[in-house]
Amino acid sequence: MELSREAVHHVAKLARVALTDDEMTMFARQLSEIIGHFDVLQQVDTEGVEPTAHTLPLRNVMTSDESRPSMPQETVLQMAPSVEDGYLRVRAVLE
Amino acid sequence: MADLHYLTIHDAADMLARREVTSRELTHAVLDRIHAVDIQVRAFITTTAELALAQADAADRRIAAGERSPLLGVPVAIKDVLCTNGILTTCGSKMLEHFIPPYDATVARRLFDAGAVMVGKTNMDEFAMGSSTENSAFFPTHNPWALDRVPGGSSGGSAAAVAAGEATYALGSDTGGSIRQPAALCGVVGMKPTYGRVSRYGLVAFASSLDQIGPFTRDVRDCATVLNAICGHDPCDSTSAAVDTPDFTADLEGGVKGMRIGVPREYLPDTLEPGVRALVEEALRALEAQGAAVDYDLTLPSTEAALAVYYIIAPSEASANLARYDGVKYGFSYQHGASMWENMEKTRGIGFGQEVKRRIMIGTYALSAGYYDAYYLKAQKVRTVIRREFDAAFEKYDVIAGPVTPTPAFKIGEKTADPYAMYLNDVFTLPVNIAGLPGISIPCGFVDGLPVGLQIVGKPFDEATVLRAAYAYEHAAGWSTTHPTL
Numbered sequence: 302m303e304l305s306r307e308a309v310h311h312v313a314k315l316a317r318v319a320l321t322d323d324e325m326t327m328f329a330r331q332l333s334e335i336i337g338h339f340d341v342l343q344q345v346d347t348e349g350v351e352p353t354a355h356t357l358p359l360r361n362v363m364t365s366d367e368s369r370p371s372m373p374q375e376t377v378l379q380m381a382p383s384v385e386d387g388y389l390r391v392r393a394v395l396e
Numbered sequence: 397m398a399d400l401h402y403l404t405i406h407d408a409a410d411m412l413a414r415r416e417v418t419s420r421e422l423t424h425a426v427l428d429r430i431h432a433v434d435i436q437v438r439a440f441i442t443t444t445a446e447l448a449l450a451q452a453d454a455a456d457r458r459i460a461a462g463e464r465s466p467l468l469g470v471p472v473a474i475k476d477v478l479c480t481n482g483i484l485t486t487c488g489s490k491m492l493e494h495f496i497p498p499y500d501a502t503v504a505r506r507l508f509d510a511g512a513v514m515v516g517k518t519n520m521d522e523f524a525m526g527s528s529t530e531n532s533a534f535f536p537t538h539n540p541w542a543l544d545r546v547p548g549g550s551s552g553g554s555a556a557a558v559a560a561g562e563a564t565y566a567l568g569s570d571t572g573g574s575i576r577q578p579a580a581l582c583g584v585v586g587m588k589p590t591y592g593r594v595s596r597y598g599l600v601a602f603a604s605s606l607d608q609i610g611p612f613t614r615d616v617r618d619c620a621t622v623l624n625a626i627c628g629h630d631p632c633d634s635t636s637a638a639v640d641t642p643d644f645t646a647d648l649e650g651g652v653k654g655m656r657i658g659v660p661r662e663y664l665p666d667t668l669e670p671g672v673r674a675l676v677e678e679a680l681r682a683l684e685a686q687g688a689a690v691d692y693d694l695t696l697p698s699t700e701a702a703l704a705v706y707y708i709i710a711p712s713e714a715s716a717n718l719a720r721y722d723g724v725k726y727g728f729s730y731q732h733g734a735s736m737w738e739n740m741e742k743t744r745g746i747g748f749g750q751e752v753k754r755r756i757m758i759g760t761y762a763l764s765a766g767y768y769d770a771y772y773l774k775a776q777k778v779r780t781v782i783r784r785e786f787d788a789a790f791e792k793y794d795v796i797a798g799p800v801t802p803t804p805a806f807k808i809g810e811k812t813a814d815p816y817a818m819y820l821n822d823v824f825t826l827p828v829n830i831a832g833l834p835g836i837s838i839p840c841g842f843v844d845g846l847p848v849g850l851q852i853v854g855k856p857f858d859e860a861t862v863l864r865a866a867y868a869y870e871h872a873a874g875w876s877t878t879h880p881t882l
Contacts, residue, residue: 309757316715316760317722317737318753319745328757331815335758338816339704339771344777352776353783355605355635356832356856357592362634376498382729389724391738 304333398633400425401561402879405618406566408470412459419469420844421458422564423452423513426471430515430562433882438537439557441476442484443516451513458511466621468511473563476517477553478609479598480504487600488520488532488550491721491728491747501598502633503567503609503626510625515563518553522749523718524574524602526550527821527864530812531751538808539582540880542845545805548578548821551612553568555582558612560882564803565622571603572706573800573825575610576837577583580800580849583839583878585613590857591832592637597631603713604635606829616838616867620644623859630797639857647860652868653687655861656793661692662699663798663824671843674797679840679850682798683865694789694796698782702827705782707819708762708775709830714752715759721747729768754815783831795865796853799824800837804846824851839875872877 309329313320320328322366374387400422403411411417427445432439448471455469479485479497486492500508508514521531529537529552538554539545540560547556551568555578558566568575570588579586587610594609601607611622624645629638664673684690723729723743730742749758762771766809789796801821811818828835833853840850850869854862 304761306517312757312761312764315764316746316756317719317741318752318756319738319741319746324750328754331754332757332761333807335707335816335819336761339708339775340770341701341704342708342774342778345698345701345781347774347777349775350780352773353779354776355591356783357638358635359592359635360495364631364634372498374795380498380726382723382726382731384760391724392733392739394736 304329304336397563398619401429402614403564404614405466405470405621409466409468412469413845418574419452419455422469423471423515424449426515426561427565433560434562436538436543436882437540437556437562438535439518439536439560439562440473440516441486441488441519441553444483444514447483447511448515451508455511455513456529457459459874466509466774467507467625468554468593469513471513471515471564472507472556473516473518473554473566474504474514475520475551475568477520477569477600478504478567479600479685480514480517483517485517488522488534489747489749489752493533493728495727497598499598502595502630504598506625514744516644516732518557518566520553521550521751523600523752524550524569524571525714525751525755527573527577527818528811529553530808531749532854533749536808539805541583542805544807545846546808548581548805550574552578553566554612555579555584555586558582558584558614559880561879565614565618565638568608568612569599569607570829571606571607572829573822575612576800576825576835576849576851577821579612579837581805581847583837583847583875585619585838586865587617587619587623587836587859588609588828589627589859590834592804593627593834593857594633595628595633595636595860597630597632601717603710604711604717606710608829615834616863616870617645617648619836620863629759642860642861644860648867651866652683652865655688655795655865656684656692657688657690657865658789658793658796659690659692659697659798660694660696660796666801667802669803669843672799672801672803672848675841675843675848679869679873680797683869686872688865691793694793696785696789696827698778698785698807699776699827702782702830703819703823705775705778705830706826707758708771709779711755711759711770712762713759715763717754718752718756719852771825781828782827786831790855794861798851799840800849800851804843804848828853832856834862836862836866838870839876841874
């Protein structure tokens with residue numbers, strides 16, 4: 302299966318990763334090769350087999366509905382690149 | 397007397413208890429060793445000498461007050477994928493080059509409570525993606541046995557640090573072999589516990605259904621000792637299993653008489669390097685001589701498919717986990733774009749290295765509309781098939797054994813141009829993650845001066861049997877006293 306540059310561009314858009322022209326060309330080639338190796342899965346009979354998301358017999362682990370102290374706001378905001386009035390600041394989402 | 401920097405944990409603990417050495421002296425010896433050899437090995441991203449000496453002094457006070465505890469006052473190195481409160485945690489990435497976590501990972505907390513002395517944070521492939529530590533955004537780590545070769549990865553810094561005497565033990569993480577493979581290539585003991593055995597709170601997430609934290613040590617007894625300290629349910633990680641934690645050191649000397657060991661045919665393929673095959677077969681004969689029943693007739697037919705399953709599931713989960721690096725909350729942030737989206741895309745384009753971007757792309761593709769059923773869902777179904785093959789094998793065998801890697805350490809730069817060739821390194825280790833099983837790598841000899849590892853895999857939550865087999869082999873072989881010349 303050959304991945305076109307357009308397909309790579311589309312996936313990069315979905316992943317929100319800016320790629321250079323060189324990366325676009327390189328990934329089109331490498332991803333095609335890697336995805337080609339996935340064909341081996343079609344040889345495994347999975348008729349009637351349930352998927353495994355993880356290997357533990359755990360489902361819907363609940364915690365009690367109680368309030369607990371959390372990290373102070375200033376500790377968390379200290380790590381942020383841009384802050385205003387106790388909020389994380391970003392460029393306008395809607396233009 | 398052995399060099400202080402090459403003591404095992406249990407020898408160090410004995411000497412500390414007998415007051416033959418102080419934690420401060422032990423810590424100084426390790427820090428001096430780092431100073432002397434890390435310019436060649438480059439195992440550490442950050443060294444924390446000041447913190448280490450403060451922790452050593454605190455440990456000496458606890459020892460003077462009569463406290464005896466196996467890790468008290470003993471130096472440890474921690475992979476830079478684990479959060480440490482107030483201490484730089486880069487994950488080997490430009491994205492987190494200046495990230496200082498506001499909390500400790502549960503495993504770090506448990507070690508600190510037990511009196512551990514942290515000498516530094518170790519180098520790794522960026523976001524734990526890689527098999528050579530060449531994907532570190534900062535510098536590659538060198539194999540202490542041959543400086544022109546890789547230490548393996550992704551926990552290459554932790555493995556190299558223990559091999560080079562730059563820490564008494566270390567912590568790493570293993571998603572597809574990232575503890576066992578570098579342990580094999582550096583000639584130390586490395587264990588990935590059962591999925592769910594160790595809390596991952598504070599572990600920078602890569603592939604959440606596969607990631608597990610484990611120790612690098614100089615011998616099997618030390619491995620069991622560290623497991624005792626880090627295992628157990630944690631309310632902060634709801635995927636940590638609420639199962640009892642036995643004393644893993646209790647049954648070490650039980651021997652392998654009557655133990656049934658299965659060797660999968662698929663793990664001894666024709667393509668296996670002859671030197672590796674010879675050493676693994678010799679190790680299996682040594683176990684046989686101790687009374688184990690070794691059977692070479694086991695087959696795990698989906699071993700080849702496991703590589704494809706892994707390289708769909710791990711990147712898919714990674715693409716979701718790494719969505720958090722948006723340049724808004726923490727980490728590297730590109731701020732000069734015209735829009736929020738441009739800033740976010742450039743943040744990720746510049747902040748992530750090529751292997752991380754490659755895996756995000758694979759994962760995003762595998763999860764995208766029109767391909768989900770063919771790739772991700774199919775991989776999850778084959779995952780069930782793989783687990784069933786292991787379950788069936790464990791009805792006949794107590795443990796499964798084979799090589800850790802197809803070859804010893806390769807040259808730095810040898811495989812960087814071909815991502816798929818690099819992925820093939822993990823062919824014997826990643827099925828163990830897919831099935832969520834415990835697995836250990838222990839040294840089983842040298843090919844042309846390069847260490848080779850024997851892998852022993854057990855039933856879920858049966859680390860004790862794996863450790864008992866590993867201990868029996870180690871005592872028959874005696875490799876753990878061998879160190880590289882640096």
